[in-house]
Amino acid sequence: MAEQTDFLVIGSGIAGLTFALKAAEKGKVYLISKVGIDETNTKYAQGGIASVMYHPDSLEKHVRDTIEAGHGFCNEEVVRMVVSEAPERIRELVSMGVKFDRNSDGRYDLAREGGHTEHRILHHKDNTGEIIQKTLSERVRKHPNIKVYKKHFAVDLITQHHLGELVNRTRKDICCFGAYVFDTENEKVSTVLSKITVVATGGIGNLYQTTTNPVIATGDGIAMVYRAKGIIENMEFIQFHPTSLYNPGERPSFLITEALRGYGAVLRNSEGEKFMNRYDERGSLAPRDIVARAIDTEMKVRGDDYVYLDCTHLDPDDLVENFPNITSKCLSLEIDITNDMIPVVPAAHYLCGGVKVDINGESTIHNLYAIGEVASTGLHGANRLASNSLMEAVVYAHRAAVNSSAKLETTVYQESVPEWSLEGTSHPEEMVLVTQNYKEVQMILSNYVGIVRSDLRLDRALRRLEIIYNETEELYKKTFLSRKLCELRNLINVGYLVIKMASERHESLGLHYTIDYPKRIMQKF
Numbered sequence: 001m002a003e004q005t006d007f008l009v010i011g012s013g014i015a016g017l018t019f020a021l022k023a024a025e026k027g028k029v030y031l032i033s034k035v036g037i038d039e040t041n042t043k044y045a046q047g048g049i050a051s052v053m054y055h056p057d058s059l060e061k062h063v064r065d066t067i068e069a070g071h072g073f074c075n076e077e078v079v080r081m082v083v084s085e086a087p088e089r090i091r092e093l094v095s096m097g098v099k100f101d102r103n104s105d106g107r108y109d110l111a112r113e114g115g116h117t118e119h120r121i122l123h124h125k126d127n128t129g130e131i132i133q134k135t136l137s138e139r140v141r142k143h144p145n146i147k148v149y150k151k152h153f154a155v156d157l158i159t160q161h162h163l164g165e166l167v168n169r170t171r172k173d174i175c176c177f178g179a180y181v182f183d184t185e186n187e188k189v190s191t192v193l194s195k196i197t198v199v200a201t202g203g204i205g206n207l208y209q210t211t212t213n214p215v216i217a218t219g220d221g222i223a224m225v226y227r228a229k230g231i232i233e234n235m236e237f238i239q240f241h242p243t244s245l246y247n248p249g250e251r252p253s254f255l256i257t258e259a260l261r262g263y264g265a266v267l268r269n270s271e272g273e274k275f276m277n278r279y280d281e282r283g284s285l286a287p288r289d290i291v292a293r294a295i296d297t298e299m300k301v302r303g304d305d306y307v308y309l310d311c312t313h314l315d316p317d318d319l320v321e322n323f324p325n326i327t328s329k330c331l332s333l334e335i336d337i338t339n340d341m342i343p344v345v346p347a348a349h350y351l352c353g354g355v356k357v358d359i360n361g362e363s364t365i366h367n368l369y370a371i372g373e374v375a376s377t378g379l380h381g382a383n384r385l386a387s388n389s390l391m392e393a394v395v396y397a398h399r400a401a402v403n404s405s406a407k408l409e410t411t412v413y414q415e416s417v418p419e420w421s422l423e424g425t426s427h428p429e430e431m432v433l434v435t436q437n438y439k440e441v442q443m444i445l446s447n448y449v450g451i452v453r454s455d456l457r458l459d460r461a462l463r464r465l466e467i468i469y470n471e472t473e474e475l476y477k478k479t480f481l482s483r484k485l486c487e488l489r490n491l492i493n494v495g496y497l498v499i500k501m502a503s504e505r506h507e508s509l510g511l512h513y514t515i516d517y518p519k520r521i522m523q524k525f
């Protein structure tokens with residue numbers, strides 16, 4: 001028997017939780033999360049959330065900074081809308097109980113980050129994301145109109161395809177009727193019919209061997225929408241954080257904040273050379289993408305696994321006082337940052353592209369919305385301005401809730417959807433096939449589709465990925481579902497999209513850099 005709900009929300013980060021709380025005022029909400037409700041990218045956000053709050057900052061300055069960071073590839077209409085609606089959404093977060101740090105005069109303690117020309121980052125110490133996650137999820141748990149299902153994995157979106165019709169990407173009337181959801185604890189697949197479906201599944205960091213993202217970030221939403229024949233765009237724009245602590249096997253990777261370089265730490269290669277001066281006159285303080293590319297080149301040229309961040313020339317007492325978390329994390333690995341250099345490596349951090357949506361967060365599939373990191377709204381262009389992603393998530397969650405709620409009365413459940421078929425499947429005998437292919441996908445993307453790309457590397461990546469795709473599809477057809485298998489399949493889909501879109505862009509633009517086309521040739525907007 002299929003279950004029915006007005007809104008099905010897939011994902012419990014800032015985007016999914018905000019949408020759920022607003023939609024619950026208009027109808028019944030199912031909120032599902034593939035693990036616990038609080039294990040999200042949102043929880044790990046450190047810096048904060050950008051918004052214009054006081055003079056001398058202005059909306060115009062925030063718009064300009066965003067477009068500049070995005071290399072002019074942003075959609076200016078979207079940038080203006082998001083930046084101007086952000087302050088109202090911040091006030092709502094505060095009214096829901098999120099406590100941003102304030103100065104002694106009562107005004108917000110606004111931080112300034114790379115690329116921002118003004119102080120405009122609201123934060124709570126260095127754990128803003130955790131506070132937002134905790135506050136919103138507590139409200140969601142208590143809301144009488146919201147049912148929360150943890151350990152429930154959305155496998156596929158339901159469209160006319162499941163009614164036996166031919167659905168291809170040129171069809172303009174594809175409609176979403178809900179999703180097939182796998183209860184990973186009880187190993188049951190249920191059909192959840194919804195009037196409105198919201199994909200809020202976050203990013204794709206686990207496509208790479210080193211990432212700041214938690215293990216949940218496997219691009220499930222993008223892969224589901226792609227399989228349902230929705231449009232995906234700008235997947236080649238992946239932001240790598242230049243300095244995560246080199247500690248193989250640790251997931252997520254521990255971030256070494258840019259503030260440490262701002263404080264005087266310098267990057268050195270394995271020969272002790274301050275190599276950044278060869279790449280940019282600003283040395284270790286060059287922008288994120290330039291530093292990440294320089295580190296990548298040094299590692300590839302020398303065959304090294306990491307470079308060093310050196311703080312040993314800085315005053316030890318001040319260093320420890322200002323960076324207590326980094327000090328204690330490094331000490332736990334027997335690295336005393338006042339005496340030893342810190343081994344660092346770039347890590348996949350944020351996806352600028354994703355599911356193409358309109359100004360209200362609706363995808364190219366009717367009644368299917370995508371919000372948060374999974375969406376490509378046009379805000380970030382070819383590179384994201386720091387702390388603009390949490391802001392984008394709350395603005396679009398609000399817009400999507402308002403826009404979709406207006407459709408509830410005129411939308412009916414599609415009741416002729418068949419149940420999930422288990423025919424021909426058995427329990428997997430060898431999980432090693434899944435885990436090995438998962439690692440191989442990460443290796444292919446890290447080695448060939450990382451920070452610096454070339455036609456040769458992309459072509460090789462595609463051919464290698466195709467072999468794993470065929471093996472995995474074969475396994476998927478005959479094996480009973482598991483979360484790992486579904487995630488592997490989704491990562492392969494997402495990896496394919498990254499490679500395809502990177503191959504099609506014959507220029508270097510923002511986060512996409514290729515040695516075969518080192519210059520920029522096109523202006524989109």
Ligand SMILES: Cc1cc2nc3c(=O)[nH]c(=O)nc-3n(C[C@H](O)[C@H](O)[C@H](O)COP(=O)(O)OP(=O)(O)OC[C@H]3O[C@@H](n4cnc5c(N)ncnc54)[C@H](O)[C@@H]3O)c2cc1C
Binds near residue numbers: 374
């Ligand atoms: C270390 C770190 C620091 C950051 N710092 C900042 C910052 O300071 N400022 C800023 O603006 N941004 C920052 N970001 C980026 C920002 O945190 C994310 O872009 C944002 O939190 C994404 O929110 P979301 O709601 O879209 O997704 P997430 O918070 O990632 O939530 C995704 C949800 O989807 C669920 N899910 C996924 N797939 C499925 C499935 N198949 N079925 C069911 N559920 C599923 C997950 O379980 C999870 O609940 C940072 C990111 C990281 C990793």
